Amino acid sequence: MRWSPTPALGSAVGSIAVLLVLAVLLRRQDLLLLGLPLAVGTVLPLLSRARRAPTVGVRTSAATLFEGQSTTFSQQLYVPDALDVIRLRTQLEGWIELPDGGQDVCTAAGPDEDLTLTHRLAAPHWGRSRIGRVRISLIAAHGLLRSTLSGGDTVALTTIPLRAEFSATDVVPAASGLVGAHRSRRIGEGVDPAGVRPFVAGDRLRRINWPVSLRTGDLHVTATYSDRDTEVVLVLDSAVEVGSSAGPDSTSNLDVAVRAAASIAEHYLRHGDRVGVLDLGRAGRPVRPRTGQAHLFRIMDVLLEVRAAPVSELAVSRALARISGRALVIMLSPLLSTAVAAEAAGLSRAGRSVLVVDTLPDEVALPEPGPWIELAWRLQLIERSNLVAALADHGVPVVPWLGSGSLDQVLAGLARTARAARVHR
Amino acid sequence: MNGPARLPRTGAALPPTPGRSDHRRYLLGGAGVRLVILLAGLALLAIPAEPNLVWVVLTVAGVLVAVGSPGQGGAGLALGASIGSWIAAYGWEGAPPLGATVEFALALYLLHTSTALAAAVPLGVQLRAPVLRRWLRRCLLELAVAAALGAASYGFGRPGSSSVLQLLGLLGVLVLAGVPVLLLHRYRD
Numbered sequence: 001m002r003w004s005p006t007p008a009l010g011s012a013v014g015s016i017a018v019l020l021v022l023a024v025l026l027r028r029q030d031l032l033l034l035g036l037p038l039a040v041g042t043v044l045p046l047l048s049r050a051r052r053a054p055t056v057g058v059r060t061s062a063a064t065l066f067e068g069q070s071t072t073f074s075q076q077l078y079v080p081d082a083l084d085v086i087r088l089r090t091q092l093e094g095w096i097e098l099p100d101g102g103q104d105v106c107t108a109a110g111p112d113e114d115l116t117l118t119h120r121l122a123a124p125h126w127g128r129s130r131i132g133r134v135r136i137s138l139i140a141a142h143g144l145l146r147s148t149l150s151g152g153d154t155v156a157l158t159t160i161p162l163r164a165e166f167s168a169t170d171v172v173p174a175a176s177g178l179v180g181a182h183r184s185r186r187i188g189e190g191v192d193p194a195g196v197r198p199f200v201a202g203d204r205l206r207r208i209n210w211p212v213s214l215r216t217g218d219l220h221v222t223a224t225y226s227d228r229d230t231e232v233v234l235v236l237d238s239a240v241e242v243g244s245s246a247g248p249d250s251t252s253n254l255d256v257a258v259r260a261a262a263s264i265a266e267h268y269l270r271h272g273d274r275v276g277v278l279d280l281g282r283a284g285r286p287v288r289p290r291t292g293q294a295h296l297f298r299i300m301d302v303l304l305e306v307r308a309a310p311v312s313e314l315a316v317s318r319a320l321a322r323i324s325g326r327a328l329v330i331m332l333s334p335l336l337s338t339a340v341a342a343e344a345a346g347l348s349r350a351g352r353s354v355l356v357v358d359t360l361p362d363e364v365a366l367p368e369p370g371p372w373i374e375l376a377w378r379l380q381l382i383e384r385s386n387l388v389a390a391l392a393d394h395g396v397p398v399v400p401w402l403g404s405g406s407l408d409q410v411l412a413g414l415a416r417t418a419r420a421a422r423v424h425r
Numbered sequence: 426m427n428g429p430a431r432l433p434r435t436g437a438a439l440p441p442t443p444g445r446s447d448h449r450r451y452l453l454g455g456a457g458v459r460l461v462i463l464l465a466g467l468a469l470l471a472i473p474a475e476p477n478l479v480w481v482v483l484t485v486a487g488v489l490v491a492v493g494s495p496g497q498g499g500a501g502l503a504l505g506a507s508i509g510s511w512i513a514a515y516g517w518e519g520a521p522p523l524g525a526t527v528e529f530a531l532a533l534y535l536l537h538t539s540t541a542l543a544a545a546v547p548l549g550v551q552l553r554a555p556v557l558r559r560w561l562r563r564c565l566l567e568l569a570v571a572a573a574l575g576a577a578s579y580g581f582g583r584p585g586s587s588s589v590l591q592l593l594g595l596l597g598v599l600v601l602a603g604v605p606v607l608l609l610h611r612y613r614d
Contacts, residue, residue: 008541009605011501015537017602018508026517030526032578034511037534037571038504039601044567046605084563085545085556104550108559142563143541144605 001053001138003145012042012144045141050081054109056088056134056151064158065123067259073098073121075134075152079109085139088117094129096157097122125245126161126258128304130154160300161255161262194223231274231289233323234261237333237340238281241308243361256359257332258303260401264330265299276327277302280340281309283319289327313339320347328353330407334360335398336380341387345394355407356391356398360384454552459492461539462500466491468532469507472525473514480510491540500540504533523579530575531568538564 019035022028055078062071075088087106092098102119109115123129134152139145196212199219207221236257243252265275269291276289277299287295287302320343323329329352331344341356348354366373388398399407466488470481483506490499511529515521521529542560546552 006541006544007496007498008500008537008544011498011504012537013602013605014501015504015508015533018505020597020601022508022512026512028519029578030515030521030523031508031512033526033575034508034530034533036575036578037530037568038537040571040574041534041538041564041567043601043604044570045563046608049608082559084559085542087545087550101551105553106546106550106556107553108555110559137545139545142538142560142567143545146545 001051001147001149003049003140003147006139006144006146009042009141009144012038016042041142042144045144048082049141049145050083050138052080053147053149054079054083054086054136054138054151056136058090058131058134058152058155060121060131060155060157063156064160066160066162067126068122068124070099070120070122072118073102073131074116074118075105077107077109077115077117079113079115080111082111082113083109083138083140084142085137087137087139089135089137091132091135092129093132094157095123095125095127095159096129096131097124121157123157123159126159126255126262126304129157129159131157158300158304161258161303162266194225196220197223230268231276231324231327232264232268233276233278233289233327233329234264235320235329235331235333236261236277236279236281236306237311237331237337237359238279238306238308239311239337239340240334242334242336243364251361253334253359253361254306254308256361256401257357258306260332260357260359262300262303263403264407265303266296269293269296269299275299276323278319278323279306280311280316280319281307283312283315286319286322289324311337311339316340316343323347323352325351328411329355331356332359332401334358335384335387335391336360338383338387341391344396345391348394348396354396355411356396357407358388358398358400454554454557455543455546455548455550458539458543458546458552458557459495459548462488462492462495462536462543465532465535465539466503468528469503469510469536472529472532473510474521474525475514476510477513480506480513484510488536491536491543495540495543500537503536507533507536527575530571534564534568534571 016035016039019031019038023031023035057076058073059076060071060073065071075090077086077088079086085106085108087104090098090103092103098119099122100120102117105117107115107117121131132154133150135150136148138147138149140147196209197220199208199213199221203221207224209220209222212220238254238257241252241254243255245252245255261277265277268275272291274289274291275295277287279285279302282305287299290298316339329344329347331340331354333340333344333356335341335356335358344354344356364377366377391398466484469484469488470476484503487499487501487503487506490497491503493499507529511521538560542556546556
């Protein structure tokens with residue numbers, strides 16, 4: 001281990017030398033006495049300085065967190081030789097923080113000592129984060145020698161954009177497939193009663209409705225709606241980022257979109273539905289509708305990579321055209337682009353059930369405040385309200401994201417619309 | 426049919442470790458070390474019987490630099506100015522009282538060691554209790570050794586021959602100044 005002297009060593013040696021020279025020249029025993037503690041405090045620590053470097057390991061209790069959660073972050077030190085001060089500086093990258101301190105810690109250790117420093121690590125914002133290598137500053141010989149080194153491995157942390165559990169009504173516009181948790185419009189094996197009808201050959205005995213059968217004298221069975229799953233496609237408009245994503249207290253449209261998409265995906269996957277994701281900024285790489293836990297992880301992985309990116313209209317049109325005709329399309333957009341709104345209207349015209357979730361934050365801080373910027377923003381908002389009205393005319397409802405239950409009413413309306421369309425045909 | 430999707434195992438809301446009050450206490454530790462520098466500096470100004478204005482100004486400047494920026498050599502200035510102030514106060518051939526000498530030696534040592542510690546632990550870092558405990562223990566050990574050596578030197582009394590005293594003194598200077606330098610040099614190799 002390589003030590004370098006501190007300014008304290010220079011001042012101590014200088015003071016001792018001056019005091020002893022003067023003590024000799026002036027024959028003053030008091031000057032010798034003044035220098036003695038300094039001399040002892042210099043020679044003794046230098047003789048007993050550390051010779052071996054400490055080692056440090058870093059670990060966290062969990063590698064994946066929800067937004068707003070915390071975990072323990074611990075630094076394990078092994079100190080072979082005694083050190084007066086061990087300063088550990090931890091580099092945090094991304095949206096993680098040590099709310100109770102711990103990024104810059106000073107401690108001391110005796111010889112052959114194991115130390116564990118534990119801190120609370122909080123993840124206030126979704127995204128990928130990293131704990132970098134620890135920079136260690138060592139002080140030995142009672143502050144006369146110093147050294148620096150780095151240790152520990154980097155630790156990756158993932159913060160999932162889920163905060164509160166989202167739930168929606170069990171109504172989907174177009175249940176499809178053979179299995180699932182949603183009530184379909186078809187009569188079949190299920191739980192929800194659809195009515196009572198006369199018994200026909202092939203009906204299960206356990207479906208016989210005995211009170212009606214006894215009253216009428218003929219066998220009757222209870223008919224049920226079959227349970228089906230649905231396909232949900234989440235379309236993220238990441239063409240522009242409005243608002244500030246500087247921390248947990250400020251949100252941009254992308255923050256709202258990612259959190260909403262994660263909640264909706266988790267909800268529908270929990271109910272056995274198939275969920276796909278299409279990020280318009282990366283329209284060429286959609287996540288195809290699948291179901292299951294592994295798919296939830298895949299969706300979260302994609303959502304963690306969402307960034308504002310230019311949107312290619314051709315690629316978007318192609319990707320949207322591939323969406324199944326019976327899918328429920330939930331578009332998450334701040335509705336600041338006519339092209340995106342036109343695509344939503346086009347999907348609706350093509351017979352798909354489309355719902356737009358408005359992701360524009362309530363408060364938007366303009367990057368360069370000024371009279372012209374504010375005027376331009378007001379014009380943009382007027383154009384946006386025109387877009388919302390035009391979408392409503394095309395049968396595309398626009399709802400703000402308000403968390404759990406915010407889509408219930410609109411989903412029920414879409415289901416009614418889908419049923420009505422089937423009757424007219 | 427696939428089973429319902431489950432969320433991954435994640436962390437949980439934890440009680441603060443350590444608590445915010447502990448964090449404040451850690452920060453107070455750093456401020457406390459700087460307070461010791463200030464008190465030692467005041468003692469260096471107060472102990473000499475007739476302090477000289479120039480040396481006082483230099484000592485104050487050194488102490489202030491040591492408190493504000495301990496790694497910048499303020500302690501060296503304060504130590505040098507204090508020694509000058511001590512000699513100026515009692516003259517070239519003065520005989521200061523033993524009590525004042527011991528107090529002044531203690532203040533010099535405290536200023537030196539607390540500045541060294543303050544340079545190692547900047548304000549704002551979490552200064553944990555073991556640092557202060559270990560530092561205090563070492564200070565007490567060094568002071569005990571110095572006290573024993575000081576008592577021994579007073580017990581021997583002054584050497585009769587001035588040339589012998591000079592020779593011993595110079596030898597002492599060489600040894601005390603040379604040992605750290607040699608140790609450092611050897612360690613770097």
